[in-house]
Amino acid sequence: MLRLRIVTALIGAILVIGGIFFLRPVGMAAIGALVTLYAAWEWSRLSLCADWRLRAGFLAAVGAAGLVIWQLGPTATVVWLTVACAFWVGVACWLLSGGGPSAGCSGVRWGWLAIGVLILPPLALAIAMLAERADWVGRAFLLYAIGIVWAADIGAYFAGRAWGRHKLAPRVSAGKTREGLAGGVVAVVVYSLVGLWLFGVPYAGWLPWMAIAIVAGLLSVAGDLLESVLKREAGVKDSGRILPGHGGLLDRVDSLIAAAPVVVVGIAWAEPGFLA
DSSP: OHHHHHHHHHHHHHHHHHHHHHSOHHHHHHHHHHHHHHHHHHHHHHTTOOSHHHHHHHHHHHHHHHHHHHHHOHHHHHHHHHHHHHHHHHHHHHHHTTOOOOSSOOSOOHHHHHHHHHHSHHHHHHHHHHHTOOSHHHHHHHHHHHHHHHHHHHHHHHHHHHHOOSBSSTTTOSSOBHHHHHHHHHHHHHHHHHHHHHHTOOGGGHHHHHHHHHHHHHHHHHHHHHHHHHHHHHTOSOSOSSBTTTBOHHHHHHHHHHHHHHHHHHHHHHOTTTOO
């Protein structure tokens, strides 16, 4: 299984990196929309939507919400992404205070569907905003955002295996530890330093970009844990089976759903003219 996971991850990484640097902006935005909609399909399954018509309606709501905000322009998009960031901060606080899955859920969980309409479109919107920059800088920032999630995940995995003792959110995940979280933050810091150096960012401007990376890395964990809460309430291990050895697509983008808005909002704050 580990070998299968590694092969799938490598193929996925090649496709992602290749798509970022070789697709046109409209193609990148379309891929972001398709990924978001498929993640929404899996989200509706975890929300116990048995009727395909209800699931299709949920997809339509997610897609329509994203399109409306996009048509309203960059300012409206950044505002929604900011709201999404605030939501993820709230989720992180809730999880750290002992929040977890509810017991005895039955029937369609409308609350989870409402949350999905709030947090899923920002993934497509964040990708589209970075993709709209036709130059290499926008593509580099998109790869930077994805790399933050990868660095946080890899750092947490190895630090957790080596030193993990104290559970981070015991009601949600038996595997995630505080030591793993610290390892993930260290990995994000190292990744950010290397990225800033490669981008040629002056040393005096490193602090805000590192802060963005650290916050995105921390909230990416909240994205992963929130999906774990959803899966536990649904009584399933994976959101789907589309990715051999990994489960569903939502299982792979849950962290990015939380991290991508942070990166874009951070860019809008640090470089106001970049996304205009």
